[in-house]
Amino acid sequence: MKKIAIASIAIMAAAAAALPAQAEVSDDIVKIGILNDQSGVYADFGGTWSYEAALMAVEDFGGTVLDKPIEVVTADHQNKPDIAANIARQWYDQDQVDTIMELTTSSVALAVQGISKEKKKIDIVTGAATTTLTGEQCSPYGFHWAYDTHALxxxxxxxxxxxxxxxxxxxxxxxxxxxxxxxxxxxxxxxxxxxxxxxxxxxxxxxxxxxxxxxxxxxxxxxxxxxxxxxxxxxxxxxxxxxxxxxxxxxxxxxxxxxxxxxxxxxxxxxxxxxxxGFYWDRNDETREFGKRFFDRTGRMPNMIQAGTYSAVLQYLKAVEKTGTDETEAVAKALHEMPVNDVFAKNGKVGANGRMIYDMxxxxxxxxxxxxxxxxxxxxxxxxxxxxxxxxxxxxxxxxxxx
Known part of the structure; x- marks a missing residue:
């Protein structure tokens, strides 16, 4: 009987270990920030269209994660690092934003990635080019999702x-x-x-x-x-x-x-x-279907920045779901480990430096x-x-x- 009891305890412990941890979402909401140029020279490059792509990703995911609502907020950084930095600090410190994405303009992306590292928050860049983001100024919480100067x-x-x-x-x-x-x-x-x-x-x-x-x-x-x-x-x-x-x-x-x-x-x-x-809407049936849905809500087809933002938001939510929490360390670890398979990238992989590697x-x-x-x-x-x-x-x- 003692052996049976010990065996039963071992089985229960193994089963418990196999289950995800109890869902933990800070402030009972997962909040994603899309920060980019919405009024200047890069307003078409990403702009409000990246915000729409983020909303599409949330809708396609189902609108909630771990039974908690998902909210997307957005702001115009005007291509100015100081303005971007002020917005990022307010989002993190006062508005409980969990992650900031898009970040058109390299100087802005570097500034916000620095703040995100300081605050232990995840940032995912789709709109900036510099390889410095995943080079000497890389961050354990920083990810570069679309193109960079090396790929171009x-x-x-x-x-x-x-x-x-x-x-x-x-x-x-x-x-x-x-x-x-x-x-x-x-x-x-x-x-x-x-x-x-x-x-x-x-x-x-x-x-x-x-x-x-x-x-x-x-x-x-x-x-x-x-x-x-x-x-x-x-x-x-x-x-x-x-x-x-x-x-x-x-x-x-x-x-x-x-x-x-x-x-x-x-x-x-x-x-x-x-x-x-890194993306073209007319490559195959899947990209055409995505392009049509994007066009129906925006009147334009998506470029790689907008499609990349969709992918980044979707992958972040998958990582939250997988880990059972929006806690930064756990989600960052999952983002490094999980393959990327969606309309934007097939068999994408994230390197130790945060660079998502996929075909161009x-x-x-x-x-x-x-x-x-x-x-x-x-x-x-x-x-x-x-x-x-x-x-x-x-x-x-x-x-x-x-x-």
């Missing part, structure tokens, strides 16, 4: 060389972001057997690109790489179209451009443009006559496997990944 350089630089674009001339914004993008892309061009024949730097927010484009045209390079962003990229593409650069046989490669900016520019000016994104895609904007509809912009030229697109976590410079 590999996708548009390396993969485009393999598609015939083996000589490059760079038109580069004259500040640190532009230099970094030119350098990283140029390195991948050379590593894949291509050459960089020259470059020229332009002032930030200039309106006249004629002299720079004439130098690029005269270089004879097969590809003109636009190492800039936002309105700088759009204005350069518009004026390149006026010069007939693409029509004459040279290719334009936008190193940071998404479907939202292509739509704003228009197919006539953007045709022939090469770029890299080299795109080319169609000619207007080849488009089947208003948002039928891309031909997918190549798939860049995640392990090639993103830096090996062990080589990222993140102390967490070198242990």
């Amino acid at each position: 350089a590999v996708g548009t630089g390396g993969a485009l060389v393999n598609n015939g674009g083996d000589s490059w001339f760079f038109l580069t914004a004259d500040y640190a972001f532009g230099y970094s993008l030119e350098e990283q892309t140029g390195n991948f061009v050379k590593e894949n057997g291509g050459s960089v024949v020259g470059s020229v730097r332009h002032p930030l927010s200039t309106t006249d690109y004629s002299s720079f484009l004439l130098q690029a045209q005269a270089s004879g390079a097969k590809v003109i790489g636009l190492a800039n962003a936002g309105l700088d990229t759009a204005n350069a593409i518009k004026q390149a179209s006026e010069f007939g650069i693409v029509q004459s046989g040279q290719r334009l490669a936008a190193l940071l451009f998404t479907l939202a900016e292509v739509h704003g520019l228009g197919a006539e000016a953007a045709q022939g443009l090469s770029l890299t994104e 895609y080299l795109m080319e904007v169609k000619k207007p006559g080849d488009m089947a509809g208003d948002w039928d912009y891309y031909n997918v030229l190549d798939t860049v496997p995640g392990d090639k697109a993103f830096i090996d976590p062990a080589k990222s410079g993140c102390p967490l990944a070198s242990n």
